[in-house]
Amino acid sequence: MSVHVAIVYYSSTGTVHKLARAAAEGAEKAGAEVRLRKVAETAPPQAVDARPEWGRHLRDTADVAEAGHEDLEWADAVLFGTPTRFGNPAGQLRAFIDTTGPLWFGGKLADKVYSAFTSSNTAHGGQESTLLALANTFYHWGGIIVPPGYTDPVQFRSGNPYGTSCVAADGPPDEVALQAARYQARRVVDTAGFLKAGRAA
Structure with missing residues (x-):
């Protein structure tokens, strides 16, 4: 019984995108069917144009499909990825989450497995508070939160x-961060698989 995993992320310059791809690799290796989805860019063009790496990343990921409500309905588990913005998820990801009211009201987000990953520009730039802020949403949805913990x-x-988290100012995610993202996704898949099999029994 295949587990459906949606990896929904926002990335402005590529750091979170690399973590998302590593999470997709980990989920696929664990036997899941995976949808890698980015959320829409809502920043004004002048903000994007002010940072060449931002515009470059938008062009480089033009082929990545944008997340929709159908991806959340389809999924048994969802991993959300976002950079930290003042200790909170990026506005682009929040904008997508804030459209999910009809799904929530219909009970279509409950009893799924949720997990999250992030990056910040500095080592103490709000990584944990960003992940905890996303968990607040998962609580409201009636989700089953699966963190990596210290289990590997x-x-x-x-x-x-x-x-999973990393410091963007140090450069692209290193192999430790990528391994952590793969492991986190495998743990999510394993847990979602147990739940799916239990419900089918």
Whole structure:
């Protein structure tokens, strides 16, 4: 019985995109059917144009499909990825989440597995508070939150039991961060698989 996993993320310059791709690899290796989806860019063109790497990343990921409500309905588990914005998820991701009221009201977001990952520009730039802020949404949805915890040796190297995170100012995610994202996704798939099999029994 295949587990359906949606990886829904926002990335302005590519850091979270790389974590999302690693999470997709981990989920696929665990046997899941995966949809990698970005949320729409809502920043004004002048803001994007002010940072060449931002515009470049938009062009480089033009082929990644945008997230829709059908992806959340389809999924048994959802991993959300976002950069940190003042200790909170990026506005672009929040804008997408804020459109899901009809799904929530219809009970279509309940009893799914949820997890999250992030990046910040500095080591203490709000990574944990961003992940905890996303968890507040999962509580309202009636979701089952699955963090990585300290359940694998890589977590003692990555240092974040709340969800995979990295420091964008240090450059692209290193192999430890990518391993942590793959592991987190595998843990999500395993848990969602147990739940799906239990419901079918």
